[in-house]
Amino acid sequence: KNSIQTTLMPSYKLSYFNGRGVGEVSRLIFAAAGQKYEDVRYEVDQWPAYKAEMPLGQMPVLEVDGIKLPQSAAIARFLAKQFHLAGKDNFEQAKVDAVVDTIYDTYKAWAPSRFGEDPVKKEALSKKFFGEELPKQLQNLETLGKLYGNGGHFFVGNQLTWADLFFHTITETLLGINADCLNNFPWLKQNRAEVEKQPKIAEYLKNRSKTEL
Amino acid sequence: MPSYKLYYFNGRGRAEVARLIFAAAGEKYEDVRYERDQWPAHKAEMPLGQMPVLEVDGVKLPQSLSIARFLAKQFHLAGKDNFEQAQVDAVVDTIYDCLTKYVPIRFETDEAKKEELTKKFLAEELPKHLQNFETLGKLYGKGGHFFVGKQLTWADLLFFDVGAIILQVDSNAFNNHAWLKQNRAEVEKQPKIAEYLKNRPQTQF
Numbered sequence: 001k002n003s004i005q006t007t008l009m010p011s012y013k014l015s016y017f018n019g020r021g022v023g024e025v026s027r028l029i030f031a032a033a034g035q036k037y038e039d040v041r042y043e044v045d046q047w048p049a050y051k052a053e054m055p056l057g058q059m060p061v062l063e064v065d066g067i068k069l070p071q072s073a074a075i076a077r078f079l080a081k082q083f084h085l086a087g088k089d090n091f092e093q094a095k096v097d098a099v100v101d102t103i104y105d106t107y108k109a110w111a112p113s114r115f116g117e118d119p120v121k122k123e124a125l126s127k128k129f130f131g132e133e134l135p136k137q138l139q140n141l142e143t144l145g146k147l148y149g150n151g152g153h154f155f156v157g158n159q160l161t162w163a164d165l166f167f168h169t170i171t172e173t174l175l176g177i178n179a180d181c182l183n184n185f186p187w188l189k190q191n192r193a194e195v196e197k198q199p200k201i202a203e204y205l206k207n208r209s210k211t212e213l
Numbered sequence: 214m215p216s217y218k219l220y221y222f223n224g225r226g227r228a229e230v231a232r233l234i235f236a237a238a239g240e241k242y243e244d245v246r247y248e249r250d251q252w253p254a255h256k257a258e259m260p261l262g263q264m265p266v267l268e269v270d271g272v273k274l275p276q277s278l279s280i281a282r283f284l285a286k287q288f289h290l291a292g293k294d295n296f297e298q299a300q301v302d303a304v305v306d307t308i309y310d311c312l313t314k315y316v317p318i319r320f321e322t323d324e325a326k327k328e329e330l331t332k333k334f335l336a337e338e339l340p341k342h343l344q345n346f347e348t349l350g351k352l353y354g355k356g357g358h359f360f361v362g363k364q365l366t367w368a369d370l371l372f373f374d375v376g377a378i379i380l381q382v383d384s385n386a387f388n389n390h391a392w393l394k395q396n397r398a399e400v401e402k403q404p405k406i407a408e409y410l411k412n413r414p415q416t417q418f
Binding site for chain 1: 260261269272273274275276278279280282283286287295296298299300302303305306307345348349352
């Protein structure tokens with residue numbers, strides 16, 4: 001496959017579980033860009049049959065003109081750059097990346113409270129996360145939004161980027177567990193509202209099936 | 214001509230990949246290093262109260278990988294088009310996944326527990342990661358020694374740095390991974406990198 005073919009009209013195929021998780025940000029990017037793609041979703045019991053087809057035995061995987069790309073952040077950043085949702089120059093893209101990394105830090109801090117084995121331990125972890133860790137992370141995100149947002153509602157540069165889309169989907173899950181967790185963060189609440197107001201995103205969210213994760 | 218200032222502790226840690234990128238590119242920057250007892254006085258100056266931070270013409274940027282990716286793109290060490298850059302990012306994330314698994318073990322204070330966890334990491338966890346690195350190198354490396362596209366990118370620089378940490382834990386770690394050994398050797402051979410490695414401060418971490 002030569003690079004000219006790739007830049008003219010690539011074909012995109014996203015493989016992931018039937019849920020939002022760390023794959024949804026890429027679906028939101030496709031939606032925001034109005035870009036068609038094959039949205040392959042495996043149920044948990046179907047997945048083992050396909051594991052060996054993926055480079056690292058994990059999902060999400062994006063296939064671009066037949067070449068497979070693993071790693072959710074690498075996939076989302078690539079798509080965001082393809083569709084001009086990554087930041088308008090190199091330094092803005094770095095600010096977007098820094099916000100995304102901070103959102104990932106939040107997600108990784110939350111994950112053990114949901115995906116562990118011991119229910120008693122998970123309950124304790126969840127209390128600690130929502131009580132102590134999450135407010136710190138949300139404060140960090142507001143700090144970055146104010147530092148890079150040029151006074152607007154989006155995280156970077158007064159326009160929608162994949163940082164806003166990623167924040168929306170990760171907090172969707174957290175709000176599902178604790179509906180009040182953003183109450184002390186009006187800027188972040190407003191940021192989510194701005195994402196939901198985007199016409200293509202509003203349409204996508206209206207039609208998307210609701211999943212816990 | 215932006216001015217660059219990198220803030221970190223006096224060690225390699227999460228800033229070294231950025232320093233390797235500056236070195237490979239032959240680019241100047243202010244290499245600010247705080248000793249542990251100096252850091253509390255500067256913590257509030259950093260956006261997230263953490264380091265590394267890169268200051269570019271007075272604007273601060275946190276998050277070690279975002280810093281490194283930005284510098285790599287500035288100096289053409291990030292991959293030559295959007296898809297190659299994505300392949301580089303995927304390799305970087307995969308290296309980082311391995312480091313993330315090892316870091317808690319490294320900072321375990323109970324020596325007996327640390328030894329047990331390290332043994333388990335080497336036997337069960339590390340082999341999977343090394344196999345993943347080789348898989349991506351073969352998928353994206355176009356038959357060459359570098360991870361992506363037959364040229365040096367920051368993925369190779371990050372692997373060089375993290376590889377050094379792995380070899381400190383087990384000097385035989387790459388014995389069954391000739392491609393990974395060769396990749397690190399190619400990085401060390403780059404004249405500007407060789408020069409940098411010869412002269413960089415020798416630190417504990």
